[in-house]
Amino acid sequence: MLHSMINRRALLKGTGAGALALGSGLMSLPARAAGLTIGILYVGPRDDFGWNQAHAVAAAALKEVPDVTVVEEENVPETISVAQSMESMISLDGANLIFATSFGYYNPFMVDMAKKYPDVQFRHAAPLWVDGDPTNAGSYFGQLDQAHYVDGIAAGLCTKTNKLGFVAAKPIGTVLRNINSFAMGVKKVNPAATVQVIFTGEWSMPVREAEAANALVDAGCDVLTCHVDGPKVVIETAEGRGVMSCGHNASQAPLAPKGFITGAEYKWETIYKDYAAKLAAGEALPNFIGGGFDLDFVQNTPYGAAATPEAIAAADTARADVKAGKPIFVGPLKKQDGSVLVAEGASLDNYAPELNGTDYLIEGVVGSIT
Amino acid sequence: MADIPVPAPSFAFSEVLDRIRRSAEYVVIPLLALAASAVLFSVFLLFLGKNPIDFYSLVWRGGFGTSFSWQNTLVRASPLILAGLCVAIPARLGMVVIGGEGALVLGGFAAAVIAIPMVAWSPAPLTLLMMMIAAMAVGGIWIGFVGYLRHYRGINETISSLLLSYIAVSILNFFVEGALRDPSDPNKPSTMPIGPDTMIGAIPGTSVHWGLVAGIIACIATWVLMNRTTFGFAARITGGNVRAAMAQGLPVGRLVLVSTALAGACAGLAGFFEVAAIHGKANASLIAGYGFTGILVSFLARHNPLAIIPVAIFLGGIDAAGGLVQRRMELPDATVQVLQGLMFLVLLVSETLYGRFSIFKAKGA
Numbered sequence: 001m002l003h004s005m006i007n008r009r010a011l012l013k014g015t016g017a018g019a020l021a022l023g024s025g026l027m028s029l030p031a032r033a034a035g036l037t038i039g040i041l042y043v044g045p046r047d048d049f050g051w052n053q054a055h056a057v058a059a060a061a062l063k064e065v066p067d068v069t070v071v072e073e074e075n076v077p078e079t080i081s082v083a084q085s086m087e088s089m090i091s092l093d094g095a096n097l098i099f100a101t102s103f104g105y106y107n108p109f110m111v112d113m114a115k116k117y118p119d120v121q122f123r124h125a126a127p128l129w130v131d132g133d134p135t136n137a138g139s140y141f142g143q144l145d146q147a148h149y150v151d152g153i154a155a156g157l158c159t160k161t162n163k164l165g166f167v168a169a170k171p172i173g174t175v176l177r178n179i180n181s182f183a184m185g186v187k188k189v190n191p192a193a194t195v196q197v198i199f200t201g202e203w204s205m206p207v208r209e210a211e212a213a214n215a216l217v218d219a220g221c222d223v224l225t226c227h228v229d230g231p232k233v234v235i236e237t238a239e240g241r242g243v244m245s246c247g248h249n250a251s252q253a254p255l256a257p258k259g260f261i262t263g264a265e266y267k268w269e270t271i272y273k274d275y276a277a278k279l280a281a282g283e284a285l286p287n288f289i290g291g292g293f294d295l296d297f298v299q300n301t302p303y304g305a306a307a308t309p310e311a312i313a314a315a316d317t318a319r320a321d322v323k324a325g326k327p328i329f330v331g332p333l334k335k336q337d338g339s340v341l342v343a344e345g346a347s348l349d350n351y352a353p354e355l356n357g358t359d360y361l362i363e364g365v366v367g368s369i370t
Numbered sequence: 371m372a373d374i375p376v377p378a379p380s381f382a383f384s385e386v387l388d389r390i391r392r393s394a395e396y397v398v399i400p401l402l403a404l405a406a407s408a409v410l411f412s413v414f415l416l417f418l419g420k421n422p423i424d425f426y427s428l429v430w431r432g433g434f435g436t437s438f439s440w441q442n443t444l445v446r447a448s449p450l451i452l453a454g455l456c457v458a459i460p461a462r463l464g465m466v467v468i469g470g471e472g473a474l475v476l477g478g479f480a481a482a483v484i485a486i487p488m489v490a491w492s493p494a495p496l497t498l499l500m501m502m503i504a505a506m507a508v509g510g511i512w513i514g515f516v517g518y519l520r521h522y523r524g525i526n527e528t529i530s531s532l533l534l535s536y537i538a539v540s541i542l543n544f545f546v547e548g549a550l551r552d553p554s555d556p557n558k559p560s561t562m563p564i565g566p567d568t569m570i571g572a573i574p575g576t577s578v579h580w581g582l583v584a585g586i587i588a589c590i591a592t593w594v595l596m597n598r599t600t601f602g603f604a605a606r607i608t609g610g611n612v613r614a615a616m617a618q619g620l621p622v623g624r625l626v627l628v629s630t631a632l633a634g635a636c637a638g639l640a641g642f643f644e645v646a647a648i649h650g651k652a653n654a655s656l657i658a659g660y661g662f663t664g665i666l667v668s669f670l671a672r673h674n675p676l677a678i679i680p681v682a683i684f685l686g687g688i689d690a691a692g693g694l695v696q697r698r699m700e701l702p703d704a705t706v707q708v709l710q711g712l713m714f715l716v717l718l719v720s721e722t723l724y725g726r727f728s729i730f731k732a733k734g735a
Contacts, residue, residue, distance in 0.1 A: 045703070071697035078655040080648045084442045085693045087577070091438045092431070092694055103558055104655055108648070170547075170559075201543075 035067030036096055036279055038272075039089035041082065042074040043102035044204070050230035053250040055101045055125070058268035068276050071095065078104030086113045090120055097121045097279060099272065103128075110137060121285055123275065125268070127356070129288050138285060140271050143292035144174075144249075145181035146350060147264030148225075149328045150300050151246040152185020152195075153318040154261050155223045157311040158244055159186075162193040165216030167226035167234045169203045171369040175227045177358040178264075182225060182246075183365050184328050189314055196221060197367030204229040213237035223261065235260075244306040251301045260304025262315065270296045292350065293323035322350065329355070334363040395730035403720035407713040414708060420699055432694030433687030444578045447686030449474075451585030452640035453664025454671065454678040455592055456513065459633040460527070461673035462596055463626060464609040465520065469531025470637040471661025472538030473512045477505035477638025478645045479542045482652035483550065485564040494568045501564075502642050509638020510631040512538065517630025521623045527630075539657055546653055560653035570647040581643030585679070588636055592675040605629055637661060666714060685710070 247263020331342035412422035456470035
């Protein structure tokens with residue numbers, strides 16, 4: 001007992017001393033860059049074909065900008081690790097701007113760090129910043145439901161069975177809004193079609209995502225799309241079962257050479273490059289910014305082999321319409337339970353605040369939230 | 371681990387020399403193992419086309435090289451110390467409990483739940499005390515139940531604790547996404563926040579929370595319990611040979627229950643600090659895998675409560691440095707896990723070396 005206690009301590013001292021010798025003897029650490037240093041934290045792997053990859057693609061584009069150094073950290077869990085990694089980027093890498101890309105990074109971690117380091121800018125990829133939060137913090141987000149709407153237009157014209165499947169993570173506001181927008185696109189071009197939804201209950205649960213995708217194909221769906229962190233499994237399952245697919249978050253086109261139609265992608269590059277330019281010019285960064293096609297924050301994946309010329313034409317038109325401000329949610333429109341969401345002749349603006357609190361599915365969507 | 375009985379104190383010079391000789395074995399072999407794993411990992415890095423010297427100097431800088439790095443390391447080590455104890459205490463009785471994650475998650479959940487009705491009227495210290503008691507009680511019952519199943523129902527504690535941890539995670543998710551969900555947060559299901567006034571601050575002058583101090587105290591208390599009390603003596607006898615312990619009339623059932631409950635209370639306490647010092651509420655962020663890293667900590671420390679402290683700090687340091695390694699060398703996050711895995715493997719293999727070198731043998735033995 002006593003022996004092993006002594007030896008553990010000595011062991012650690014020993015390794016410490018060894019490492020010190022190494023460190024002091026060979027100070028070959030990369031030097032801190034002179035210009036702007038931007039730190040980006042991801043909650044998952046950078047090559048997940050999904051949410052994290054969408055940010056990583058933008059980070060790669062940001063690295064091309066002169067005098068900008070980008071430091072990245074992946075798989076940072078939503079724990080105190082977030083604060084520690086941010087602080088490490090600031091104190092060891094000299095980061096001037098931090099992009100925190102996962103929902104749970106905001107409060108308390110990013111807010112605390114923003115208070116502790118008032119000279120560093122912090123921006124978070126979800127609409128969470130409110131007046132009263134630190135002014136060196138802020139939110140940026142893309143309205144991906146606009147791109148899902150365009151997906152729905154294309155998918156509604158490609159389907160032959162008039163059944164489309166949607167694999168969704170959790171029944172929360174943003175997810176429900178994407179499902180509804182996709183369904184609005186489908187309904188607009190193909191009123192006979194239905195969208196069937198299965199919730200997996202988790203942001204990332206590949207086994208259940210595969211089960212859900214298979215179940216939807218078994219139920220007759222010939223187009224699948226999804227809102228999960230990493231759409232890889234859903235898209236690959238669809239391709240394997242010989243049905244078509246629409247992507248989500250990042251480009252999954254390489255995963256489905258036969259069945260890919262198009263996809264709803266973020267274009268964070270627009271925001272990241274803009275912020276880098278603003279900081280370099282000494283301008284202030286906005287605290288709260290969100291947009292869709294109008295601000296070039298979202299995009300559609302280049303059309304795949306399954307997209308018909310008719311679908312491509314309709315989708316291109318729909319995208320131009322949304323970009324010009326034409327509403328997605330147009331009346332008459334009912335919720336699943338039959339209550340009126342939008343009256344005949346009325347419409348909801350694409351940035352209407354009440355859409356942020358979406359807690360329903362619209363009529364024509366098959367599947368239950370609860 | 372087999373404990374070598376410490377001979378009666380004697381100050382004869384040769385005995386002191388023998389003692390050092392025997393102790394040295396426990397220092398030199400793990401050091402050699404660490405060095406061997408470092409060499410193996412260097413080969414791995416060379417295959418990736420990276421400079422191992424850059425890597426180790428970055429690990430040093432990111433984990434221990436600056437005062438910030440030290441704080442980073444200690445913050446990450448804090449939950450690992452208590453999670454490690456959850457494995458180490460039952461290990462003295464020969465039990466391999468790997469479900470500390472469940473006790474940690476439920477302990478944190480219990481702490482958050484009991485605070486909900488209290489924050490409105492209760493002074494912060496009372497709320498915190500009740501949260502701590504709730505967390506330790508729930509964690510203790512959870513792993514205590516594993517001990518009960520083991521002793522009275524003959525159910526393997528390794529399997530049952532692992533499976534129970536999945537149930538614990540489901541219980542948390544069920545309530546956090548259902549009845550106890552804070553309606554003001556539509557996108558990240560969480561319980562109602564305990565509020566900034568109730569939260570435990572950091573140790574003054576640092577960013578390290580008080581969980582570190584609690585962990586160190588718990589380690590010392592466990593060491594005293596296991597090495598300086600009749601309870602600990604009985605527990606170690608039971609761990610050595612349960613039949614012999616029963617034949618001696620030792621209350622094996624009680625020992626198993628108390629030890630597993632204490633282990634669970636430690637994990638529950640880790641959950642309490644996650645809620646009271648970091649998150650301020652219970653949500654899926656509690657499921658961070660600390661309970662599972664605790665298994666690694668305890669095994670590397672050979673289930674010695676005092677050794678858990680430096681081992682947890684060592685692993686916390688590697689974890690803290692992982693980010694810097696990723697950023698500067700553009701290596702994937704899994705790189706540090708490869709290093710940890712190699713260290714664990716080589717240390718386990720090195721167990722077979724004990725007693726094989728005559729240089730460590732006591733002359734008189």
